[in-house]
Structure formats: C-alpha cells, structure tokens
Amino acid sequence: MLRVIVQRLLLLPVLLLVFSILVFVLVQAPPGDFLTSYVSMLAASGSSVDMAQVEALKHQFGLDQPIHIQYVRWMESLLKGDLGLSLEYQRPNRELIGEFLLLTVLLALLSFIFTWMIAIPAGIYAATHPRSFLDYALAVLNYVGVATPNFLLALVLMWLAFSHFGISITGLFSPEYVQAPWSLERVVDLLKHIWLPMIILGIAGTARLTRIMRANLLDELNKPYVVTARAKGLSEWRLVLKYPVRIALNPLVSTIGWYLPQLFSGSLIVATVMNLPNIGPLLLRALVSQDMYLAGSILLIYCFLTIVGTLISDVLLAWADPRIRMEG
Amino acid sequence: MKGKRHRLVILTIAILALCAGTYAPTPTHALAQAPKYKEAPMLAELVKAGKLPPVGQRLPEDPLVVETFESIGQHGGMWRRGFLGPGDFNNYHRVVYDALVRYSPDGTKVDPKLASKVEPSKDFTSWTVILRKGAKWSDGTPFTADDIMFWYNDVLLNKDLTPAIPFWMRNKDGSTVVVEKINDNTVRWVYREPNTTFLMELANKDSGDRVYAVFLPSNYLKQFHVKYTDKAQLDRMAADAKFRTWVELFAARNHPPENPMRPTMAAWVPVTRVSDQMFILRRNPYFVGVDKAGNQLPYIDFIQFKFFTDAVSLNMAAIAGQLDLQERHISLANYPVFKEQEKKAGKYRIILWPTFGGTDASVSINQTFAKDPDLAKLFQNKDFRIAMSLAINRNEIKESAFLGLGEPRQPVAAPWHPYYPGDAYAKKYTEYRADEANRMLDRIGLDRKDAEGFRLFPGTTRRATIELSVVPAFGPWPDIAQLVAKDWERVGIRTIVQVRDRSLHFTMRQANDLQVEIWNQDTSGFPFTGVPKYDPRSLLYGTLTTGPLWKQWYDTGGREGVEPPAETKRIVELIDRGKTVGPRDQVRIAQEIFKIWVDNMYEIGIIGLTPMIQGVVVANVRMRNVPDKLGNDWPLRTPGNARPETFFFKK
Numbered sequence: 001m002l003r004v005i006v007q008r009l010l011l012l013p014v015l016l017l018v019f020s021i022l023v024f025v026l027v028q029a030p031p032g033d034f035l036t037s038y039v040s041m042l043a044a045s046g047s048s049v050d051m052a053q054v055e056a057l058k059h060q061f062g063l064d065q066p067i068h069i070q071y072v073r074w075m076e077s078l079l080k081g082d083l084g085l086s087l088e089y090q091r092p093n094r095e096l097i098g099e100f101l102l103l104t105v106l107l108a109l110l111s112f113i114f115t116w117m118i119a120i121p122a123g124i125y126a127a128t129h130p131r132s133f134l135d136y137a138l139a140v141l142n143y144v145g146v147a148t149p150n151f152l153l154a155l156v157l158m159w160l161a162f163s164h165f166g167i168s169i170t171g172l173f174s175p176e177y178v179q180a181p182w183s184l185e186r187v188v189d190l191l192k193h194i195w196l197p198m199i200i201l202g203i204a205g206t207a208r209l210t211r212i213m214r215a216n217l218l219d220e221l222n223k224p225y226v227v228t229a230r231a232k233g234l235s236e237w238r239l240v241l242k243y244p245v246r247i248a249l250n251p252l253v254s255t256i257g258w259y260l261p262q263l264f265s266g267s268l269i270v271a272t273v274m275n276l277p278n279i280g281p282l283l284l285r286a287l288v289s290q291d292m293y294l295a296g297s298i299l300l301i302y303c304f305l306t307i308v309g310t311l312i313s314d315v316l317l318a319w320a321d322p323r324i325r326m327e328g
Numbered sequence: 329m330k331g332k333r334h335r336l337v338i339l340t341i342a343i344l345a346l347c348a349g350t351y352a353p354t355p356t357h358a359l360a361q362a363p364k365y366k367e368a369p370m371l372a373e374l375v376k377a378g379k380l381p382p383v384g385q386r387l388p389e390d391p392l393v394v395e396t397f398e399s400i401g402q403h404g405g406m407w408r409r410g411f412l413g414p415g416d417f418n419n420y421h422r423v424v425y426d427a428l429v430r431y432s433p434d435g436t437k438v439d440p441k442l443a444s445k446v447e448p449s450k451d452f453t454s455w456t457v458i459l460r461k462g463a464k465w466s467d468g469t470p471f472t473a474d475d476i477m478f479w480y481n482d483v484l485l486n487k488d489l490t491p492a493i494p495f496w497m498r499n500k501d502g503s504t505v506v507v508e509k510i511n512d513n514t515v516r517w518v519y520r521e522p523n524t525t526f527l528m529e530l531a532n533k534d535s536g537d538r539v540y541a542v543f544l545p546s547n548y549l550k551q552f553h554v555k556y557t558d559k560a561q562l563d564r565m566a567a568d569a570k571f572r573t574w575v576e577l578f579a580a581r582n583h584p585p586e587n588p589m590r591p592t593m594a595a596w597v598p599v600t601r602v603s604d605q606m607f608i609l610r611r612n613p614y615f616v617g618v619d620k621a622g623n624q625l626p627y628i629d630f631i632q633f634k635f636f637t638d639a640v641s642l643n644m645a646a647i648a649g650q651l652d653l654q655e656r657h658i659s660l661a662n663y664p665v666f667k668e669q670e671k672k673a674g675k676y677r678i679i680l681w682p683t684f685g686g687t688d689a690s691v692s693i694n695q696t697f698a699k700d701p702d703l704a705k706l707f708q709n710k711d712f713r714i715a716m717s718l719a720i721n722r723n724e725i726k727e728s729a730f731l732g733l734g735e736p737r738q739p740v741a742a743p744w745h746p747y748y749p750g751d752a753y754a755k756k757y758t759e760y761r762a763d764e765a766n767r768m769l770d771r772i773g774l775d776r777k778d779a780e781g782f783r784l785f786p787g788t789t790r791r792a793t794i795e796l797s798v799v800p801a802f803g804p805w806p807d808i809a810q811l812v813a814k815d816w817e818r819v820g821i822r823t824i825v826q827v828r829d830r831s832l833h834f835t836m837r838q839a840n841d842l843q844v845e846i847w848n849q850d851t852s853g854f855p856f857t858g859v860p861k862y863d864p865r866s867l868l869y870g871t872l873t874t875g876p877l878w879k880q881w882y883d884t885g886g887r888e889g890v891e892p893p894a895e896t897k898r899i900v901e902l903i904d905r906g907k908t909v910g911p912r913d914q915v916r917i918a919q920e921i922f923k924i925w926v927d928n929m930y931e932i933g934i935i936g937l938t939p940m941i942q943g944v945v946v947a948n949v950r951m952r953n954v955p956d957k958l959g960n961d962w963p964l965r966t967p968g969n970a971r972p973e974t975f976f977f978k979k
Contacts, residue, residue: 032835040830041415044801045656046850046941046962047537048859050866052492057538059491060579062572073572085570089414089603090580092570096603162648170641175408175634178606272637277605281637289415290831 001318008311012304019303020078020296024071027292027299034087034290035063041289061087074293083297088289093297100279103172107194107267107278111202112259119206120249123213127221127248128240138210145207151269154200158274169196170275197274201267209252216248246320253320257313258306365391366623368403371613380613383624386468388460390444392617394971397433397953400621401976406630407951408652410642413635414603417585418536418962419656423631424594424609425968426584427534428457428543429527433969435684435853435959436746438527442471442543442593442616446530452522452908457530459513464614465591469547476515478546480507482555488575490540496529496857500904522908528857532963538583545591552578595626595973607633617973627953627976649675652948653975655967660803660940663731679945679954680733684961685742686849687936688734689725689808691716691796693844695930696877696890702785703843706774706792713929715768717757719819725811726935729804734938739849739861739931740922747853747918753926758933765819774820783820793822798846799833803940805846812846812934840876847872848941849931854963855918856906861931862921863903864896874930895924942966950977 032040035058039049058064062073077084083093126135161169171178177189220226221244229239268280279298286295367375367383374380411419428443440446445458463471483489484497485504497505499520506518517526535541550556552565554574566577584592585602592598595617596609609631617625636642639657646654647662647669658666666678693713697704706712722736736758741747748754769775773786782791794816798809806827813823828836836842849872851860859866864878878896880889892900899921906917925931939945943960945967953974960966 030829030831032831036834036838037831038415040799040834042418042537043834044799044830045416045418047418048851048861048866048962049537050494050859052490052494053537053539055492056490059488060576062576077570082570085572085576090583090586091601091603158644162644167648170645175606175632178634179600179604179608273641275635275637275641277635285413285637 001315004314005311008307012307015307016300016304020075020300021071023296023299023303024074024292027287027290027295028067030290032290033063034061034292037289038088070292074296078300084293086286086291086294088286088291089294093294096282096294097279097298097301100277100282103277104267104279107172107197107201107276110194110198111205114198114202115205115209118202119209120213122206122210123248124217124240124245126210126214127217130218142207142210145203146211148204149269150200150204150267151273153203154197154270154273157196157200169193172197172276197267197270197276200270200274212251213248216251217244220244220247250317250321253316254313256316257309257311259309364622365618366621368611368624368627368629370403370611370629374613381468386464386614387618387624388463388616390460392441392444392460394617394619394625394974396619396974397955397971399952400619400623401627401953401974402979403623403627403629403976404979405628405977406632406652407628407975408650409631409633409654410636410645410651410657411602411607411633412637412639412642412657414586416656417538417583417602419633420585420598420602420607420609421534421536422656422965422968423972424592424596425534425965425972426541426592426594427531427965428459429531431531431959431964431969433955433958433971434744435961435964435969438531446527448524448526452524452526452910453519455517455519455523455526456510457515457517459515460616461513463593463616465545465548465593466597466612466614467545467548467591468614469545469591471543471593472512473509473515474512475543475546476507477509478549479540479542479544482546482553483540483544486555488554488573489578494539496525524909524911524914525856525907528854528963532858532965534965535583536962536965538579540582543593544582548589548591549578549582552581596628596631602633605635607635609633615973619974626973646946649673649948651946652951652977653945653954653967655681655942655945658942658944658946660731660733660938660944663733663944666944666946674949676946676948679947679956680939681943681945681958681960681966682734682742682937682939683848683850683941683943684959684964685745685747685852685936686739687737687933688730688803688848688938688940689805689846689934690739690849691812691844691846691932691934692872692874693930693932694840694842694873695875695892696840697843698840698877702788702790702792703794706785707843709772710928711768711772712774713932714757715765715772715819716816716821717929717932718759718761718768719765719821720812720815720932720934721760721762722758722934723760725808729808729811730935730938730940734935734940736934737936738926738933739852739936740926740933741852741918742937745853746915747855747922749919749922749926753923756926757929762815762819769819769821777820781820782817782822791822793824795824795826795843796846797826797828797833797836797842797844799828799830801830802848803938808934809846837873837876842873845873849933849936850941850961852922853959853961855921856903856914858963860903862899862925864892864900872931895928899924948977950979952976952978 035054039054042049074084086093086096089096122138126138129135158169161167172190172193174189177186180186226244229243267278268284271278271280283295283298286298365383365387371380375382427441429438429446430441432439442460442463443457444460447456459471459473465471493504499505508516508518510516533542554562562574566574569577571577581587581590584590584598588598588600595612595615597612599610600606600608611626611629615625619625639659642657643659643662645651646658647665670676670678693707695708697707726732726734726736737754738756738758740749740754769783774783774792776784778784778791784790785792796809796813798805800806809825813825816823849861854860855862861872864875865882875892877890878892881891902917902921906914947954953976955970958966958970
C-alpha cells in the first residue's frame with residue numbers, strides 16, 4: 001500500500017507538467033488573446049479604444065512576447081511555488097484563488113456532509129423496508145431530485161423568496177460583511193446565508209446516493225453471510241450496519257476522489273445564478289477573458305485535486321474493505 | 329399583511345446597515361470655524377478631532393460651484409450600485425468622471441472642473457490650462473502644474489510607459505505636441521497647427537479605458553517610476569507584487585480602482601479594490617466642488633459597487649430595489665418588468681436616457697472584403713447597399729426588438745444635436761420599400777433566381793449568400809439580425825446569421841474576415857475626437873468593419889492595403905479639417921461627413937435614439953438631483969456628466 005502511495009506521489013510532478021502544457025494550450029486555443037477579449041469587452045460596454053492604447057496595453061500585459069515565452073514565464077513562477085499574476089485582476093493568482101478557495105471548500109464540505117447525512121440513512125431505510133410506503137415516497141423524491149437541475153431549483157427558490165418576501169437571496173454575506181475581516185458576527189452572517197446553497201447543491205447528490213445505497217444494500221441483504229449471521233442470532237440492526245452497509249458503501253467511497261474536483265466545477269452554474277463568491281465563476285470568467293495565467297492556475301489545481309482525490313479514495317477503499325487491502 | 333412584512337424587512341436591513349456603521353452618525357451641529365463653507369457631518373467629527381483641517385482650508389481659493397438639477401441637497405447616505413468584476417472598471421470611471429474639464433449634462437459643451445479655465449490662443453495653436461489654486465489631492469498634497477508635467481515628461485514621453493504617442497498628442501508631421509509649465513498653476517499645450525478639439529479631448533483624459541490621465545499624483549507615483557527610484561529597489565517592489573517589470577507595477581499602482589492608496593481628485597475615492605467582492609468609494613474630503621449654498625460636495629458619503637457574477641443577477645437585484653441608481657448593465661428587455669415593479673413596489677422610478685445619436689443597431693458592409701470576388705463586387709456596389717437598406721422593415725424591428733422605443737434612422741447625430749444634418753439625411757433610405765429593392769437588385773444584374781427564389785451572382789449558378797455576423801452585446805442584436813435576414817431573404821438575398829463570441833468576432837474583424845456585421849454607431853456626436861467610426865483610420869478594435877484594408881492603406885502610407893474611394897478620402901480630409909476650425913465650421917463639416925456617409929450607405933442604420941445602451945435607469949425614489957434628460961454616451965461618461973456629486977438621498 002505504502003509503495004503505491006509513494007509511486008503515485010512521485011508521478012505527480014510529471015503529470016502536472018504534462019497537464020500544465022495541455023491547460024495552457026487549451027486556454028490559448030480560442031481565437032484572439034487576452035487583449036482581444038479585453039478590448040472587445042470594453043467595446044461592448046460602450047468604449048472605443050485607440051490603436052496606440054492597444055499597443056500600450058499589449059506591452060504592459062507582456063503579450064508582445066511569443067506564446068512559448070509566455071508559457072516559460074508562467075512555468076518559472078510555478079516552479080517557485082507561485083501561480084503568477086492575473087491579467088484581468090492585476091493581482092497575484094494565489095491571493096485570488098486563496099480568497100475564493102476557502103469559501104468554495106466550506107460550501108462543498110457542507111453540502112457533502114448534508115448529502116451523506118441524509119442519503120445513507122435514507123438508503124438504508126429504503127433497502128431494509130422495500131416496497132413500503134416510505135420507500136416509494138423516497139423514490140419519487142429521488143427522481144425529482146435527480147431530474148431537477150440545481151440551477152433551476154436555485155432560480156425557483158430565488159423567485160419564491162423575491163415574490164413572497166421581496167428579498168433577493170444571493171451571495172454568501174450581507175453587504176456589510178462582504179469585505180469585513182473574519183469575526184464571530186461574520187461567521188454567523190455566513191451561516192445565515194450558506195444553508196440554502198448547501199441544500200441546493202446537495203439535493204441532486206442526495207437523491208443519487210440514496211438510490212445507489214438502496215440498490216447496493218439490497219444486493220447484499222440476501223447474501224448467505226447475512227443469513228448466517230441472522231441465524232446465529234445477531235440483532236437485526238447490528239447485523240445490517242456491521243457488514244452489508246460497509247460493503248454497500250464501497251462504491252460511494254471509491255467516488256469520493258472524483259467528488260473533490262467536482263465540488264469545485266460542479267457548482268459553477270448554481271454559483272453563477274446565486275452570485276456566490278465561488279471558484280467556479282472565477283474560472284469561467286478567466287476562460288472567457290482568456291486570462292491564461294489565472295485560468296491555467298485554477299485548472300492545474302483541478303488536475304492536482306483529481307490526482308490527490310483518486311489517491312484518497314484508494315486509501316479509503318483499502319481501509320473500508322479488507323478484500324482490497326489483501327490484494328495490495 | 330404582505331406590505332407589513334415588506335416594511336419589516338426593509339427596516340431590519342436599514343437597522344443592520346446602521347449597526348455596521350456604514351452610515352454616518354446623525355449630524356449634531358454646524359461647524360463654527362468655516363462660516364463660508366459647510367462640512368459634511370461625516371467629516372465634521374474628524375475635523376473636531378484634529379485629524380483633518382477644516383473645510384475652508386481644504387478647498388481651493390476658487391472652488392468649483394456646481395449647479396444642482398433640482399435643489400440643494402443633504403449630506404449622507406450610501407449609493408448602492410452593481411458591477412461585473414475587475415473588467416468593469418469603466419463603471420467607476422463613468423461615476424467619478426475625474427477630469428480637468430468635463431462635458432455638460434446635455435453633452436453639447438465642455439465645462440471647467442479641476443481646471444478653472446482653459447483658454448485658446450487666437451489662432452487655436454496653443455491652449456492654456458489654469459488649475460484651481462490651492463486645490464489638493466485626496467491625501468491633502470497640493471495639486472499643481474507639476475502633476476501635469478509629470479504626466480508629460482515621465483509618462484507620455486517615456487517609451488516604456490507609452491510605446492506609441494496617442495493621436496491627439498501628435499502634430500500633423502508626426503512630432504509630439506509640446507506641453508510647457510508657465511507657473512505653478514498654469515500649463516500650456518503648444519500645437520504646430522490650429523487645434524479646435526482640444527477641450528473635447530481633454531474632457532476624456534480621466535484614466536478611463538486605462539489610458540493615463542493627463543494629471544497624475546506625481547508625489548505618490550514617483551516611488552514607482554524608474555527615473556525617481558533606484559532600479560534595483562523598483563525591481564524588488566515589482567517582484568514582490570508578482571509583476572515582471574516596473575512598467576506593469578506603475579500601471580497597476582496608477583489605476584485608482586486597483587489601488588486605494590493612489591490619491592485622486594474625484595468626489596469619491598476608492599477604499600477597496602475593483603477586484604474585491606465589494607468595491608467601495610468614500611467621499612473625498614478635499615474635493616474641489618461646492619454647491620451654491622456653500623456645502624462641500626459630494627452629498628453622498630459612500631458608493632458601494634456590489635459584485636455580480638453576471639448581468640442577469642444584477643438585473644434581478646435592481647428589480648428587487650437593491651440598487652439606488654443603476655443604468656449600466658440594465659437590460660432593455662427587462663423594461664416592462666421594471667415598469668411593473670415601479671408601480672407595485674414603489675421603491676424606484678425608471679428614467680430613460682436615449683443614446684446620443686447615431687443608431688443602436690446598424691449593419692456595416694465590408695468594402696474591402698477579399699475572400700470572394702463576386703461578393704466583394706456586390707458589396708462595393710452602392711445600389712446594392714441602398715437596396716439592402718430599403719429592404720429592411722424597420723418598424724417591425726422597432727416594435728419587436730426595441731419595445732416600440734426609438735425611431736428608424738441612419739447613423740447621424742440626434743435632432744437635438746447641433747450637428748444634425750436634417751430629416752432628409754436622417755431618414756434617407758429608411759422607408760420599407762421591398763418592391764424598389766427588388767427592382768434595384770434586378771437592375772444590378774442579380775435578376776436570375778434559383779428554384780428556391782434566391783438570387784444568383786451574374787453569369788453563374790451560385791447563390792448570392794451573405795453572412796451576417798453578430799455579437800450578443802448591449803441589446804437584442806441576434807434577434808435583430810434574424811429579422812434583417814428574413815427581410816433580405818424576402819428580396820432574394822440568402823442571408824446566414826452567425827452569432828459569435830465577442831473575441832472571435834473582433835479577431836475576424838481585425839483579419840478582414842467579416843462580410844457584414846451588426847454593431848452600433850455611437851460616435852455621431854463626436855466625429856472629430858476619440859475613435860470616430862466614420863474615420864477609416866480608426867477602424868478596427870471596437871469600431872466597425874466598413875473597410876479594414878483602408879486602414880492598412882493609411883497606416884502604411886499607401887504601400888499596403890486598399891486605396892479608399894474618393895468619398896472616403898474626402899471624409900478623412902473633412903475630419904482633419906474639423907479638428908482645426910471653429911465650432912461653427914465644425915457643425916458644417918460634421919453635417920457634410922454625415923451626408924457623404926448616408927449617401928454611400930457603407931453603414932445601414934436601423935433603429936436609433938433608444939435607451940438600449942445603458943439608458944434604462946433605475947433610480948431610488950429617494951435619490952434626487954438625477955436629471956430626467958441627459959446626453960448618454962461613453963465620451964460623456966454617463967452618468968458622470970449628470971454631476972453625480974450633487975445626487976442626494978431625500979430624508
């Protein structure tokens with residue numbers, strides 16, 4: 001096991017190097033560069049830019065250099081553990097990403113906990129009481145949960161809040177706390193706002209997980225080892241929780257790894273609709289404006305998270321399922 | 329019941345805001361030490377505590393006296409706006425309009441602001457700018473001629489900071505215009521030939537569009553300039569901030585929305601950055617303006633720009649009444665919803681500021697298109713262009729895409745503008761006459777049609793197919809494009825609408841790859857300054873696709889590109905002459921430019937004078953001194969030309 005982990009960790013820098021080239025090429029692939037998008041953005045908000053000004057901006061943003069030089073520059077700073085400078089924000093990428101990352105992780109973590117706290121008990125109940133009224137009710141709810149896009153749910157809730165209470169529930173903070181330094185009041189304000197996006201982001205996942213849990217557990221419940229244990233007189237609750245549930249969790253655990261990067265990219269539309277200070281909209285914006293250093297840095301972090309996430313799932317899987325541990 | 333809950337919510341929000349200390353404490357008593365000028369309550373405390381000199385000492389000897397639109401106002405409050413992130417910095421520039429001189433609210437003349445007077449010599453070859461004596465930057469340091477000379481000597485003439493001298497600072501022979509210091513408050517621009525557009529240019533040198541303003545806080549910025557600071561130390565500073573060169577560092581530190589430390593002369597100064605979630609401005613205690621009663625301006629204490637990830641959520645906040653005065657990013661399509669909520673909720677009123685002239689959707693036809701010789705020949709045929717104009721059913725477009733606002737017109741100045749060339753030109757070829765269009769197309773050789781009724785190129789079996797490129801910016805352009813395509817197909821011209829991303833469209837425009845495009849014509853009030861779309865030399869980068877290769881011809885002195893026709897050369901000649909003659913002749917020249925433009929139909933106007941471009945204004949009912957009528961255009965920095973420092977909240 002340890003050997004696998006070390007191997008993976010050693011491979012990490014090589015993979016990241018390959019990804020960095022790929023990412024840079026992809027971000028640069030659309031026609032034009034940061035300046036074209038910058039100037040077209042200005043033009044689309046009513047300005048007209050003179051050629052001398054474009055020249056000056058080109059020089060100022062370092063875009064008068066060939067692409068490979070721009071990549072090497074980015075690479076140089078990456079090697080120094082620095083993510084470079086965002087062209088649009090004119091601020092170090094690390095500072096920007098850091099600011100957004102904390103809230104993104106917090107929201108992702110909360111919706112993850114919300115999902116698991118509801119999905120697993122619900123799945124267990126549905127599997128142990130198949131064809132009961134509650135099972136059917138949960139099934140209907142699940143189908144609705146999976147079928148409704150998150151962003152639509154967000155829109156409907158926002159509309160309800162506006163039409164009934166005249167308030168718009170967007171963002172994660174009240175205006176007076178957006179820029180405030182961290183304090184107890186700010187945390188309280190955050191908690192007042194974060195529950196709604198947490199539920200919205202969690203709902204589809206909850207529905208999906210409940211179904212998976214139910215199906216897996218149903219498969220296990222009829223297996224001989226369960227029958228044996230029951231015959232030996234183990235109480236029903238202990239029996240179910242101790243063996244079949246653990247095995248049924250297997251597929252869930254193995255997807256935790258994917259969950260990590262998905263948490264960041266998956267919330268993009270919801271975050272945009274609900275105006276959340278999330279990393280998703282930051283990436284979208286960076287891609288649209290071809291702010292290559294910022295987009296590249298975020299994408300590289302995604303790649304990093306995917307690799308690390310897979311590693312975590314492997315470790316967790318080995319811990320949860322003795323059979324896998326043996327093979328290793 | 330519902331109304332009660334409503335009020336309760338508002339009350340709670342108001343109390344929360346007060347608790348957070350965003351509003352200034354209620355005024356206690358008037359100040360004793362400066363009887364002539366009155367202080368904002370927010371600053372009175374600081375003065376009492378000895379942290380700020382009294383208002384009389386902060387104002388220049390001859391403060392700017394600003395007329396109020398409705399009445400003398402009251403100090404205090406916070407103006408809530410929305411913005412779309414760091415790329416939206418012009419939102420800031422439009423509000424503060426921090427310039428030496430500025431356009432009048434109606435946009436027809438230029439008034440003094442930071443400069444008390446700007447005087448031309450008799451022959452208009454030199455311009456003397458007189459600054460207000462004793463005026464101070466927002467950090468209290470004096471504002472003098474040296475701040476302009478710093479811009480001229482160390483920024484404009486520095487090759488690293490200004491790789492190419494902007495057009496307005498060049499003489500006809502290409503040499504740089506001379507700027508000289510007369511005394512501490514006086515600076516003179518000396519041109520080789522007469523220049524009558526100086527004031528209009530100066531009114532836009534306010535650091536909008538990231539152009540360096542002509543006056544810079546030299547005391548502050550010297551620490552980032554290689555001439556005044558040790559190179560090694562500067563490199564270290566740049567590296568610490570992740571910049572590669574001192575040029576980048578200097579540019580970023582100079583741009584007020586990116587650097588709250590940089591002193592400004594505007595009525596409000598940033599306290600956070602435009603890259604933050606909440607971009608906040610606070611009143612400038614040293615602002616040079618007062619109202620007629622001697623109250624120091626601005627009235628409003630704070631401006632808060634709230635970040636929205638996209639314009640849709642910004643519109644939603646505006647509909648909910650969470651923005652106090654917002655015209656930027658408000659979509660014309662939401663106008664009916666706003667009108668409905670205006671009555672129902674009663675939180676705001678809706679004002680319309682139609683654009684300053686021109687058209688809000690116009691079709692320009694590439695005169696130098698080279699990829700397809702048949703199409704190129706067609707595009708260069710004036711009768712074809714006229715036929716295409718006659719084939720458009722403008723009233724239908726007006727009703728369906730502009731909600732009935734505006735009027736069918738060609739891209740010329742508005743009727744209330746001095747440059748208006750008259751109805752004969754504003755309305756020329758705008759009638760819907762499909763029959764006449766058909767006849768004209770037959771006459772120019774497109775008389776053979778295929779089985780589906782589409783016209784064929786003369787002597788071929790190839791359909792005359794046009795590609796109409798359009799960008800979803802500003803207004804409902806993609807819808808308009810579809811309507812135009814339908815009208816054109818009705819007269820047998822196959823038209824394919826291509827909705828493109830802005831960057832792609834611009835890249836194609838640059839590469840001479842666009843055939844026909846939809847954009848707007850917003851330069852009709854300013855044919856001589858800025859980047860007029862009538863001028864083939866300023867084509868590309870945010871203008872139109874009328875003749876990309878003409879520009880190349882001018883840029884290379886005729887070696888490359890395509891030589892423009894006589895009419896275009898005449899326009900260039902007229903624009904250059906317009907820069908050197910007095911206002912009365914400028915009117916005549918502007919009208920002649922419009923006449924040539926319309927007669928040749930390089931650009932087909934559709935609908936103009938609508939509030940499409942940042943002209944649907946959502947204004948809090950308590951917000952006063954907001955004019956009902958206003959010139960609306962980027963050179964006017966709307967709403968900056970409305971004198972925002974006089975806006976106030978009625979208590």
